[in-house]
């Protein structure tokens with residue numbers, strides 16, 4: 001077994017934050033009502049069921065063959081209450097309100113079974129499609145059913161990652177312990193079969209790299225995998241950084257690995273591939289890690305898709321008033337805020353609850369800071385093994401840029417955010433900013449995190465990039481040519497997800 | 498907790514009273530200092546680093562503490578009076594501008610006010626201190642728009658001004674620690690005239706005449722290293738600045754007798770203080786890492802040239818302020834060459 005070590009430019013390790021997910025798993029009963037996200041409201045594709053219809057767990061309730069999408073299933077047995085618009089992950093979506101009668105069992109996907117090896121590629125892809133599994137991974141799993149912007153033949157690499165890069169990360173042992181590794185590796189074998197041109201890479205953060213041996217031991221003989229030990233530094237989990245550290249490929253701004261023929265997928269997603277193909281289980285539930293001091297119990301939850309945040313949080317909050325809390329989807333650095341009525345979607349993995357700290361701290365700047373995280377070495381926490389407190393407070397006041405250079409030292413894109421953002425602020429956008437690498441910014445938000453002057457550096461850069469594109473200083477074509485991107489252009493005009 | 502809320506509410510409401518509205522910035526500053534802030538993030542990133550400008554500037558002050566305490570120890574209460582005068586005079590300008598702009602008082606002043614005092618001769622009349630501090634704060638900082646926008650180090654602007662405006666008072670104000678007599682002979686001056694050098698021990702401990710904060714070099718080294726380790730100052734500048742002086746004097750001193758030997762060069766005059774605390778001012782330094790090296794090397798070269806080949810004995814302050822002016826150019830050149838092949 002050969003393990004390679006990955007490097008990252010810049011980055012920052014979020015260590016010992018309060019409220020880390022714990023390893024237990026609680027299977028959560030389906031709540032009375034679920035809200036199943038279907039598609040972006042602007043896409044406007046109606047579900048296959050209507051208010052009043054009875055649905056079974058695993059029954060397909062939404063499907064569209066024209067757009068890049070995968071079918072959506074009812075996660076429970078019950079009755080459709082309504083089709084409604086709601087705000088979800090900074091978008092307006094259509095969702096299905098379902099009253100749950102029972103969550104027992106599911107309608108098995110036709111064609112599945114342990115003999116999957118005898119199936120043709122087309123049949124396996126059909127199972128992944130019909131089970132909704134092809135919606136997983138940041139950009140979907142490519143199949144012949146238009147589930148991603150590229151086809152399976154175009155995939156050159158598959159990266160399965162568990163980088164430990166975020167502030168709150170799910171526990172890897174839930175998926176690999178107790179025979180999990182077998183399922184995981186068999187899931188990998190399924191993916192290798194449909195994307196037969198692809199090399200498989202597994203990237204794991206240094207502190208969990210003992211799992212390489214576990215995976216290697218469970219690996220089917222005809223499957224070969226490259227292992228990469230990566231630094232548990234944020235944003236190692238972003239597509240652009242993964243491509244650079246593992247494949248030495250460049251990927252600009254917000255393009256996905258898919259645009260260079262790389263499928264990036266998590267361990268839980270690979271396990272679902274196994275479940276779909278071998279046991280016929282449609283994508284009806286997810287294992288969610290609970291992070292942040294807002295939760296009392298940090299065990300993982302197995303929840304039905306469409307379960308609301310409120311249902312998960314009930315009786316598990318360390319604050320009396322939920323108004324004092326902020327719920328965040330997946331990443332504290334880049335994730336969207338979730339309202340208590342928001343559902344858990346197919347790509348949710350971590351649910352974070354942080355305190356909205358509007359209260360103040362007497363003489364805060366003169367304290368030793370035993371529980372204060374900082375990129376700088378100005379708080380005692382840096383040198384002591386204590387956990388670090390966390391809240392949504394700005395932790396300071398907005399000031400002019402000090403040119404302290406923190407932002408450029410952590411920037412994974414290797415650019416100088418402090419030089420770039422004033423151009424955006426002063427609306428002096430032209431070729432110079434492009435030459436200085438504004439499109440190497442991958443929107444990781446780390447510069448905004450470390451800034452002592454509390455300047456929203458990353459938002460400025462994001463806005464600048466948008467302006468440059470809308471004023472036609474650059475176009476998608478330029479990126480396609482400069483970086484050999486695929487899966488873009490006409491074919492994706494109707495892309496929605 | 499309850500009292501805290503009451504005081505806070507009071508401060509807050511005072512800023513809203515009509516007749517006091519003008520001073521809102523001041524009340525907000527006080528509130529900010531005592532209580533911190535109540536603002537939360539709006540969107541991702543949902544969390545923010547704990548470092549903020551008050552902590553940042555407090556650390557700069559801590560780094561300056563050994564030099565400051567030594568100054569007071571050496572020159573007694575008068576040193577304290579100089580520091581206070583510098584703060585009060587410059588502070589008035591700060592407050593006036595804060596009210597004018599309706600913005601909170603900027604914390605950077607706490608550092609420049611102290612640095613300005615520490616680069617002065619220990620017996621300078623207090624009126625001269627006040628004028629220098631006001632001038633430095635006004636022309637070095639406020640005319641550019643405040644901390645973060647200024648080009649030149651305000652402490653140096655003030656110091657340069659009084660050097661030019663009050664040459665008599667300046668040259669007659671040197672004194673050895675604990676001594677009563679005025680002496681104008683700093684080790685650099687002595688070296689320039691006679692080629693004699695003070696012992697390294699005396700230089701490290703500051704047993705000779707000089708600006709009051711630049712003397713206790715052991716403490717300056719400790720404070721400067723502390724700042725670099727805490728990431729409040731960037732190591733690139735002191736390392737390249739001091740390194741350049743060291744290397745050039747190592748090469749030059751055997752051949753040219755006005756160039757002092759390397760260790761003496763490093764330990765004399767205001768070099769250590771300047772390299773650790775003034776050249777490292779992030780606002781007036783270059784913004785690129787490569788530029789920081791160029792800046793440091795430029796400062797080192799200029800310092801050595803002025804010390805060895807001009808009529809002046811010391812060149813640290815002039816070098817730094819001169820290089821401050823070149824920074825935009827340095828950054829521009831670095832960026833142009835660094836990204837010359839970058840298209841997208």
Ligand code: SF4
Pocket residue numbers: 407410411412413414415417440441442443444445446447448457458461
């Ligand atoms: S500039 Fe962009 S890539 Fe660099 S740290 Fe900021 S958000 Fe991340």
Ligand code: SF4
Pocket residue numbers: 400401402403404405406407408417418447450451452453454455457
């Ligand atoms: S971190 Fe903030 S203050 Fe420091 S250089 Fe970057 S933008 Fe300026």
